[in-house]
Amino acid sequence: QKINRFRGTRGLTRKDLLKKNIQRFRNKTTTRDDDSFNIMPLTYALPHEFNSFVSSYQSIKKIGGNKAANFWIIKPVGLSRGRGISLVNDIAEVSYSQPIVIQRYITDPLCFMGFKFDLRIYVLVTSFGPLEAFIYREGLARFGSRKYSLRPEFLHDHRIHLTNTSIQKEFGDDIDRSHPAYLAGSNGSGNKASLTWLWKRLKGLGMDTEKLWLQIVEVCRRALVASGSDIEHQPNSFEIFGFDLMFDQHLKCWLIEVNSSPSLGCDSDLDIRIKGTLIRDSIALVAPPAYDRERLAAICKRRMTHRKSASRVSSRDVLEKDLSQILKNKLPRKFGEFPKRIGNFERIAPADS
Numbered sequence: 195q196k197i198n199r200f201r202g203t204r205g206l207t208r209k210d211l212l213k214k215n216i217q218r219f220r221n222k223t224t225t226r227d228d229d230s231f232n233i234m235p236l237t238y239a240l241p242h243e244f245n246s247f248v249s250s251y252q253s254i255k256k257i258g259g260n261k262a263a264n265f266w267i268i269k270p271v272g273l274s275r276g277r278g279i280s281l282v283n284d285i286a287e288v289s290y291s292q293p294i295v296i297q298r299y300i301t302d303p304l305c306f307m308g309f310k311f312d313l314r315i316y317v318l319v320t321s322f323g324p325l326e327a328f329i330y331r332e333g334l335a336r337f338g339s340r341k342y343s344l345r346p347e348f349l350h351d352h353r354i355h356l357t358n359t360s361i362q363k364e365f366g367d368d369i370d371r372s373h374p375a376y377l378a379g380s381n382g383s384g385n386k387a388s389l390t391w392l393w394k395r396l397k398g399l400g401m402d403t404e405k406l407w408l409q410i411v412e413v414c415r416r417a418l419v420a421s422g423s424d425i426e427h428q429p430n431s432f433e434i435f436g437f438d439l440m441f442d443q444h445l446k447c448w449l450i451e452v453n454s455s456p457s458l459g460c461d462s463d464l465d466i467r468i469k470g471t472l473i474r475d476s477i478a479l480v481a482p483p484a485y486d487r488e489r490l491a492a493i494c495k496r497r498m499t500h501r502k503s504a505s506r507v508s509s510r511d512v513l514e515k516d517l518s519q520i521l522k523n524k525l526p527r528k529f530g531e532f533p534k535r536i537g538n539f540e541r542i543a544p545a546d547s
Contacts, residue, residue: 195455200322200431206421207435207454209295210239210271216449219420231420233413233449236298239271240290247296251285265299265344267355269451281355283346299355300448301344304441306392307374308341312357312450313389315437317414318476318539321529322425327418328479328539329411332468333389337375339368359385359457383462401445409447410439415542417449432480434458434472475537483526490520 205211213234220231238247254264270278271293281299282288288296303310316330336357348354353365362385369375374392375382381391393403414437436456440448458473460466493516527533530544 198431199433200428202425205424207452209451213237215421231416233416235448238296240294265301266296267299268294268296270294300442302443304443305342309337310342311335311337312438312440316472317435320432322422323427325422325543327543329542330472331538335387335392337385339365339385383464411542413447413449478535479533483521483524485520
């Protein structure tokens with residue numbers, strides 16, 4: 195997406211700021227009976243939270259008694275597509291030459307057929323402050339190319355621990371007939387499978403996929419609420435964000451990160467089907483109004499060259515008249531008004547009454 199994007203969304207899409215915003219909301223809202231903003235694994239921004247990280251590391255080590263329970267994943271705050279990521283279980287391995295986040299590694303991920311996976315979920319935001327957002331019911335499950343293992347000798351094996359498509363492309367030869375993406379047939383490609391295919395398979399294993407989906411919706415909504423309060427209202431903007439989420443073996447949903455400009459490039463028929471439909475449904479939902487280009491140019495020229503006249507007509511009335519002529523008397527959809535065409539989207543904010 196090149197145009198009409200929101201300004202000032204770093205608090206949502208930059209890893210250290212996302213952590214800060216979620217922690218701030220968690221501190222304000224947590225009670226003995228409610229910790230609903232506990233949606234991210236334990237995360238620290240280094241270097242300025244290094245001492246806090248060391249304290250947590252030592253506490254976990256003391257409780258666990260060995261390094262197996264003390265896995266952490268390091269990510270540069272400003273990079274994407276898996277660049278610069280490393281996994282450590284020894285504090286001596288923690289080093290950095292740029293700002294990073296270090297996040298408690300989910301050592302008990304929900305696996306499918308023995309493979310670790312995460313989910314890429316697409317959320318279309320049409321307004322911040324007040325918040326209006328829609329979640330796409332189709333997405334991608336991204337698998338490691340080798341079966342999951344916590345054995346120390348596999349600590350740095352990206353084929354097992356990282357699911358980023360850009361990383362797993364390097365290991366395409368490791369994906370064989372036993373891999374979920376291969377078994378998905380037309381619903382799979384590379385290390386990916388469609389979300390609907392995965393839901394069908396998990397449901398066949400006895401899992402309540404509707405409950406899993408409701409968790410995804412709540413995590414995405416809370417991340418937007420926590421991070422969107424500082425984003426100013428921009429009525430002409432909309433944006434698709436890519437949310438990366440994981441479930442652990444207790445079926446708790448965790449937010450890993452939020453991506454601005456998620457890849458909409460298509461390398462396979464699966465990408466064309468999912469991302470192509472996502473783009474079409476997004477444009478249909480936003481429904482940008484047609485406008486008279488010549489009339490717009492004439493009005494802009496008049497407004498730039500003519501001084502404000504001493505008229506009884508208010509500036510607001512003149513503006514509304516100009517907009518009516520530009521938009522051919524067709525008004526854009528107002529905030530909160532349900533879109534005429536929603537496609538495969540589901541509105542998550544404002545909450546339906």
